[in-house]
Amino acid sequence: MEAIITTLSAYGWDLLEKTGEHMFISLAAILLGVSVAIPAGILLTRIPKVADRIISFVGVLQTVPSLAILAFLMPFLGVGVLPAIIALFIYSVLPILRNTYTGVMEVDSSLKEAGRGMGMSNWETVRKIELPLALPVIMSGIRFATVYLIGWATLAAFIGGGGLGDLIFDGLNLYQPS
Amino acid sequence: MLEFKEVTKTFEGSKKPAVHKLNLSINKGEFVVFIGPSGCGKTTTMKMINRLVEPSDGQILVEGTNVLDQDSVQLRRSIGYVIQQIGLMPHMTVGENISLVGSLLKWSKEKQRERAKELISLVDLPEEYLNRYPHELSGGQQQRIGVLRALAADPPLILMDEPFGALDPITRDGLQEEFKKLQKEVDKTIVFVTHDMDEAIKLADKIVIMNAGEIVQVGSPDEILKHPANEFVEDFIGKDRLLQSRPDVTRVEQIMNANPITVKEERTLKEAIQVMRDNRVDSLLVVDEIGTLKGYIDIEMIDAQYKKRSYVYEAMDTEEYSVHKSDLLRDTMYRMLRRGSAYVPVIEENDRLVGIVTRAALANMVYDTIWGDETAEVAAAD
Numbered sequence: 001m002e003a004i005i006t007t008l009s010a011y012g013w014d015l016l017e018k019t020g021e022h023m024f025i026s027l028a029a030i031l032l033g034v035s036v037a038i039p040a041g042i043l044l045t046r047i048p049k050v051a052d053r054i055i056s057f058v059g060v061l062q063t064v065p066s067l068a069i070l071a072f073l074m075p076f077l078g079v080g081v082l083p084a085i086i087a088l089f090i091y092s093v094l095p096i097l098r099n100t101y102t103g104v105m106e107v108d109s110s111l112k113e114a115g116r117g118m119g120m121s122n123w124e125t126v127r128k129i130e131l132p133l134a135l136p137v138i139m140s141g142i143r144f145a146t147v148y149l150i151g152w153a154t155l156a157a158f159i160g161g162g163g164l165g166d167l168i169f170d171g172l173n174l175y176q177p178s
Numbered sequence: 179m180l181e182f183k184e185v186t187k188t189f190e191g192s193k194k195p196a197v198h199k200l201n202l203s204i205n206k207g208e209f210v211v212f213i214g215p216s217g218c219g220k221t222t223t224m225k226m227i228n229r230l231v232e233p234s235d236g237q238i239l240v241e242g243t244n245v246l247d248q249d250s251v252q253l254r255r256s257i258g259y260v261i262q263q264i265g266l267m268p269h270m271t272v273g274e275n276i277s278l279v280g281s282l283l284k285w286s287k288e289k290q291r292e293r294a295k296e297l298i299s300l301v302d303l304p305e306e307y308l309n310r311y312p313h314e315l316s317g318g319q320q321q322r323i324g325v326l327r328a329l330a331a332d333p334p335l336i337l338m339d340e341p342f343g344a345l346d347p348i349t350r351d352g353l354q355e356e357f358k359k360l361q362k363e364v365d366k367t368i369v370f371v372t373h374d375m376d377e378a379i380k381l382a383d384k385i386v387i388m389n390a391g392e393i394v395q396v397g398s399p400d401e402i403l404k405h406p407a408n409e410f411v412e413d414f415i416g417k418d419r420l421l422q423s424r425p426d427v428t429r430v431e432q433i434m435n436a437n438p439i440t441v442k443e444e445r446t447l448k449e450a451i452q453v454m455r456d457n458r459v460d461s462l463l464v465v466d467e468i469g470t471l472k473g474y475i476d477i478e479m480i481d482a483q484y485k486k487r488s489y490v491y492e493a494m495d496t497e498e499y500s501v502h503k504s505d506l507l508r509d510t511m512y513r514m515l516r517r518g519s520a521y522v523p524v525i526e527e528n529d530r531l532v533g534i535v536t537r538a539a540l541a542n543m544v545y546d547t548i549w550g551d552e553t554a555e556v557a558a559a560d
Contacts, residue, residue, distance in 0.1 A: 114265030117230055117337075118279050118327070119255030128278075132269045 015167065021081075022163035026153045028085045030146050033092030038138065040093075041100025042126055048105070055098055062094045066152050070159050084161025088152060092145040099141025103134030179367050180204040180227065180335065185236035187222055196222045198391040199236070204369070204384070206334070209361060211370045211378040214388035215414070220371045223388070224337050227369065228257045240335065255279055258328030258336030258366070262343045264320050266312035272298075272323055273308035279331040297326040300360060318349035325357065329364060338370045342377065354380055375415055379403070387411055430510050431503040433543050434524045434533035440465045443472050443491035447484050450475060463523050463531060464494045471500060471523055471531040500525045503532055507543075510535060 008015070044051040064072075069087045077083035107130050115129045131138075157165025182202040188195040197219040204210050212220040225231040226238055229250045238245045245253055266275045274281070276297055277290035285293070294308055301322045312320055321341060328336050342350045342357075358381055361368060372378055378385050379399040387394045387402065395407035403419070406412040441450045441462040450462060454477060461476030473496035483493045500523040501510045514522055514537065524533040 108263075108265075110261060110263030110265045111267060113230070114259070114261055114263075114267075117228060117254060117259035117261065119251050119253070119282055121251050124282060129267060 011167070018162065018164045018167050021161075022150070022153050022156075022165075025081065025084055025088065025156050025161055025163050026146070026149045029088035029149055029153075030092055030142070032085065032089040033096055033145060033149075034142060036089075037093045037096035037141075038100050041097045041138075042104055042130070044097070044101045045104045045130075051101060055094075055101060058094045058097060061090065066091065066155055067158065070155060074159055079160040081156075081161050083159055084153070084156035084163075087159075088149050088156070091152060092149055095145040095148075096138070096141045099144075100134065100138050103137030103141075104130045106137065107133045179206040179208070179241060180369070181237075181239040182223075183237040183239070185223070185226065185233050185238055187219075187226060187231060188234050195234070195391055197226070197233075200391075200393060202386065202393065202396065204367060206367055207365055209358075209368045209370065209381055209383045210386060211372060211382035211384070212386045212388060213372055213375065213378045213414075214394075216373065218388040219391040220386075220388050221339055224339060224369055224371050227335075227337055228254045228259060230254075255282060255331060256333055256335075258331075258333040260321075260324050260328045260336065260338040260341045262340040264312075264317075264324045264344070266320055266323055266327070268312055270311075271308065272310050272312060272315070275312065275323060276308070276326050276330055278327060283331060293330055294326075297329060300329075300363070301326065301356065316349075317345050318353055321345060321353060322356075325360070329366075333366070335367045335369070338368060340372050341370075343372065343374070350377075357381070375419060379419075387414060389414075428507040428543070429503070430501050430505045430507055430524050430535060431533070433507065433539050434503065434535045435539060436533045438463050438523065438531065438534035440531065441475065441490055442466065443489075443494065445490050446488050447480050447490060447493060448488075450490050451477075451480060461521075463534065464490055465531050469531055470529045471525055472496065474523070499523075500529075501535070502526065511540060514540070 044054060066087065069090060070083070073083045073087055077086060111129055111133070112125060115125045120128065153161075153163050154165035154168055156163045157169050180203070182200050185197060185200045186195050187197040200219075200223060212223060214220050222231055226233045227240070227245065229245055233246070240253075240257070266272075267278070270278070273291065273294045276294040277285070280290040280293055295305060298305060298308060303319060303322060307315070307319075312323070315323065321344075324341065325338075328338075342353055345353065354377060370381065382399055384396065385399055385402050386396050387407075389410055395402060395411050397405075402411065403415065406415060439453065439457045439459050439462055441453050441464055443464050443466055453462060454460060461474055463474050464472045466472055472491070473494040475490055475494040479493050479495065487493045499517075499519075501513070503524050503526050510522060514535070521534050521536040523531055524535060526532050
């Protein structure tokens with residue numbers, strides 16, 4: 001107990017700062033993921049024939065260990081916050097993309113037909129019918145991605161991205177069984 | 179208003195055209211029903227009008243302009259569209275649903291609201307419903323809203339794809355009637371697709387019967403029932419309906435007995451009884467010198483009054499009850515059955531008596547309708 005209090009009083013500000021970094025990395029990656037994956041998901045619904053293949057391909061990317069992605073990106077992007085965000089972004093794409101695709105595909109086709117029949121343009125169909133009705137499914141994809149990203153963001157420490165990973169890995173490296 | 183010229187549609191990957199060289203013209207204000215077995219091309223034909231399906235060949239002219247020369251989005255906004263699945267947006271209120279096309283046309287919020295109020299007053303729904311969501315309404319109410327939504331931008335032409343197909347029979351009946359009335363009020367040209375012949379007969383001004391991508395027959399419900407073009411149409415209409423339709427077009431004149439037993443009004447009751455006895459009937463129609471129907475007299479009336487009165491005109495019942503010779507038989511039948519009377523006098527202009535329809539005549543006619551063909555066959559076989 002006492003140890004915890006000492007640690008907090010010594011590293012309290014560090015902890016807050018690292019949490020802030022951690023949040024920033026995760027959020028930035030998620031926002032990037034949302035802004036890419038949702039439009040991409042909607043585009044995929046327009047080409048359902050190849051959509052499944054594309055989604056499987058992105059699924060394969062997902063199986064690459066996160067640490068490997070970080071290492072792989074280093075030669076191209078160097079170290080720091082940006083490569084960390086990009087690596088995490090890659091991981092956020094799949095769940096959001098897949099849920100957007102499924103969500104939009106699941107919107108009752110009679111509603112889409114009614115919309116088209118009443119003279120909605122493609123964009124209006126997306127904005128007024130598909131997105132609002134697919135929103136619950138898309139949101140669950142975003143939530144899922146967010147939870148994972150917060151966990152994986154610790155690995156950003158390995159390429160100098162900062163975040164809570166700094167503290168965790170320092171602690172592990174300095175592990176002193178008392 | 180709407181014209182099909184050699185319109186053909188062949189779907190990708192199929193050799194046989196879904197619609198083949200279709201020619202048809204539809205006048206303004208007409209209620210046209212496309213009917214046929216599934217896969218006959220009726221829905222495809224309808225969807226080509228607003229380009230949900232693009233024709234492969236030929237021209238479709240809406241008010242003289244080829245639909246392919248118009249922007250498909252603009253075109254669809256100018257044509258109402260109602261589908262079987264209703265297709266109300268579940269995330270929008272009833273009011274928003276009604277004014278959906280208005281919002282696409284960038285109407286002001288007030289205008290949308292006004293129009294929705296105006297429309298909902300056309301059907302039997304309270305204004306509060308505008309703020310509800312579609313799932314709170316029954317199926318019949320939802321489809322009423324579906325129809326209003328198609329009317330919102332006041333399009334001259336409305337396409338309806340089996341709009342009442344998913345409703346239960348009672349709701350459907352009610353809605354059909356309501357809609358037919360509504361159509362007359364708003365004066366729209368309507369293209370309606372169904373596979374239900376009763377619905378077609380009930381609603382249509384013009385029925386277009388299709389099979390295998392081609393038109394088999396076009397005509398008013400009456401024409402089609404009376405003169406089915408071929409066996410396919412007969413089968414499609416169904417034997418029952420053909421039989422039922424017969425009395426519909428028979429006129430009283432065709433089945434009446436042209437020699438009713440009559441008595442002149444200035445005859446005595448004694449003479450009247452004599453006439454009854456000679457003709458073996460229990461009642462007589464009373465006429466004047468020139469044959470104008472005056473009333474009737476029966477044996478009970480004579481029996482009750484022969485001591486007090488001596489002439490027919492004193493004892494007869496003058497109740498006005500007769501049918502005109504050109505009346506439709508089905509109305510007469512209904513009146514006879516409702517009144518429980520055994521006969522109806524038939525008159526022409528100036529109340530001149532020309533005949534009588536008795537229950538026996540009706541029975542004969544029903545007999546002919548049911549067994550007439552068989553009797554004819556038996557006779558031929560003999």
